[in-house]
Amino acid sequence: MTGQQKRVAMVGVLLTLILAVLDQNIVSTASWSIVGELDPAHGLERLPWLVTAYSLAATAALPLYGKLCDVYGAKRIYLGAVAVFLAGSALCGLAQDMGQLIAFRAVQGLGGGGLMSVTLVVAAHLTPADKRASAGVAGGLLAGLGMVAGPLIGGLFTDHLSWRWIFFINLPVGLFVLVSAAAAIRLRDGGLRHRIDYPGAALVAAAACLLLLVVEWGGRTYAWNSPAMLALIALDVALFAAFGWRQLAAAEPILPLSMFRDRTLGIALPLQLLTGFGMAGGLLYTVVYLQAAMGVQATDSGLYLIPMAAGMVLSGTVSGVLIAKGRATKPFLVAGTACVTASMALLSLLRTDTSPWTLRFDLLLMGVGLGMVLGIVVMLVQNSAAPSQLGVATTAIRFTQVLGSALGTAVFGIVLNRATESRLPSGLDARSLSAALPPQTRARVVQALVDGVDVVFVSAAGVMAAALVLAALLRTSRPAAAEPPPPVRAGV
Structure with a gap:
């Protein structure tokens, strides 16, 4: 590939990552308008499936994407993933009822699973091993910015155009990506000519989907200790086994x-699992605190995450530049994990009257840590993997993060419920906060909920402390030696 082709291809890669990140966060602020137009009577009950259907499909497809990249070549799978995502986006924008929209979100998720995994594989092929720090950090920064920009953009489209534009906006950007990638990218094919383990792919897809359903239903649709939930958990363990x-x-x-x-890889993958686990407690329950203790509206919660995004941009940019100049990666990884651990510990000190600026500082520190963790782990895994396993290794790191986040959501949800209920007056639960209560009773409910959130942050700090130990034990290695490449085939 010429220098011009590589530059065009990398622009497409960044745009693809932007699409992936925004689509994970853009639906939340449009949810009320979607329900009001498509199903005012019963749409609210089915609303969570707009997110769940996408997540289930994307997670189920992740492991298979990596193997397909190694067998058939990253370019073909990349173009296929983007095309499926665009087809799902167009169908979502044209949906006429909630059932259609949920089904089309699953189609979109099948493509979306490749957007955050195969795209990183393509980026790794386009970038020399000693320059992958900048590419990996860029992916992490986009993830942080998407947490803030997604809800804001979704709100703007919903208020001034239509909720359908949160899906239609993907089409012109995605078409540019398809055309530019088809014209500019020239990659060798995977070089493998062996059968794909489709039974294994089916087993891990079923296990991952069931895990996400357990997280979605646990404590809401079914009690955690109910026979139905215990049976689902047992089945999920059996599927993973x-x-x-x-x-x-x-x-x-x-x-x-x-x-x-x-x-x-033996340490990086568990490290990513623990990071996803710990972050599930950090971000989700920060929003819970904002709404319960500070009375912040759900649509405005994203504004409080701006310091975290700024911290990610700052530390990610600095660490990426320094690593590209030859600095060792491990000190940045250890420092970043330590910052995330410290931010969780500080968040456990939140009170009902904590200053918003104290919260912003804690989130800034979290962002500084994440900026040095997310992209570096991806880079280390890609540099350590053999070229013939680059796709599998890249999707594995993404898959472990998704599973860690799902486990963290479930475990921290149980922790919050137990910690809050133990501090509430008899006859009340955390849901009573939305009811018309006397001021004194309401204050007790808020205090109990904030205390419960503090316990979650203490637990998350413990998980991140374990991740810090793994980061300290990690032995970085030089990029894997290149294997004899197969012949370049025209148009591949």
Whole structure:
């Protein structure tokens, strides 16, 4: 590829990442308008499935995307993922009822699973190993900015155009990505000509989807200790166990367990799992605190995350530049994990009368840490993986983060409920906050909820402390040696 082709391709890669990040966060502020137009009577009950359907489909497809990249080449799978995402976006914008919209969100999610994984594989192919820090950090920065920009853009489109434009806006950007990628990207194919472990892919997809459903239903649709929920959890454990057995038995496993024997991958993947786990407690329950203790509206909660996004931009840019100039990566990773751990510990000190500026400082510190963690872990994994396993390794790091986030959401939800209920007056629960209560009783409910959120942050700090130990143990290695490449085929 010429320098001009690489520059055009990287613009497309960044635009694809922007699409992926925004679409995960843009729907929330448009939800009320969607319900009002498509199903005013019963739409609110089905509203959570707008997010769940996308997440289920995207997560189920993740492991398969990595193997397909290694077998058929990253360019083909990248173009396919973007095309499916655009088809789903167009269908969502044209949906006439909630059932259609939920189904089309699942189609969009099938493509979306590739946008945040295959795109990073393409970026790794386009970027020399010693320059991947900047590319990996860019992905992390876009993720942080999307947390803030997504809800704001969704609100603007909903208020001034129509909620359908949160889906239609993907089309011109995505079409540019497709055309530019088809014309500019020239990559070798995967070089593998073996069968794909579709039974293994089916097992891990079923296990991941069931885990997300357990998180979605637990404590809401079913009590955590109900027979139905216990049966679902047992089935999910059995599915993951069956997947592990399949990976040991399959000739071409979808997620080779041998990767964990690598000194970098064996620690980086659990580190990413713990980071996703801990962050589930950090972001979600910061919003809970904002709404319960400070009375911030849901649509305005994203504004309080601006300091976190600013911290990610600052630290990610600085660390990316310094690593690209030859600085060691491990000190940045350890420092970033330490900052996230410290921010969780500080957030556990929140009170009902805590200054908003104190909260903003804590979130700024969290962003500084995340800016040095997210992109660096991806870079280390890509540099350590053999070229023939680059797709599998990249999607594995994304998959472990998604699973960690799902587990964290479930566990911290239980922690919050138990901690809050133990501090509430008899006959009340946290949902009583929305009821018309006497001022003194309401204050007790708010205090109990804030105390519960503090327990969540203490727990999240403990999880991140474990991640800090792994970061300190991580042994960075030089990029894997290139394998003899197969012949370049025209148009691939």
